[in-house]
């Protein structure tokens with residue numbers, strides 16, 4: 001069974017993340033979308049809110065599972081019996097950062113690999129940061145986040161103005 005892990009902070013999950021989830025899940029048997037509990041930055045949405053939004057958006061997709069983890073990604077992938085990590089690449093700077101991470105993960109867990117999927121051009125400018133900026137200024141998140149989480153995300157961000 002080919003098990004891949006797609007890790008991220010998903011603060012919040014965006015239409016760009018969903019595009020990667022849909023494409024990656026078609027390439028493996030089980031895609032575990034894994035929310036990082038220990039991010040460097042302080043997230044805007046709580047762990048519970050991010051997990052809830054991910055479950056609403058991706059929990060029912062065939063072959064997709066939503067989970068969260070703390071500590072080393074390489075350890076988590078090994079524990080799940082996974083073979084690869086999935087990452088989306090939007091631009092050259094993503095690639096530079098991602099290759100470094102991929103090589104470190106491979107060092108920590110020999111045999112584990114990273115699959116890079118190029119961002120769909122329509123979603124390449126989309127990031128959780130951009131979504132938070134638009135939402136906090138009262139803009140509509142239609143098309144930027146999955147419809148199932150739009151109200152939730154808009155309401156919370158609007159309150160943060």
Ligand code: ADP
Nearest residue numbers: 007008009010016017087088089119123124126
């Ligand atoms: P992190 O905080 O680890 O960067 P993110 O939740 O921001 O986590 O992103 C998780 C993954 O999704 C990363 O590989 C990132 O490059 C990718 N990603 C983010 N936005 C997009 C997008 N619009 N299109 C494709 N991939 C994306």
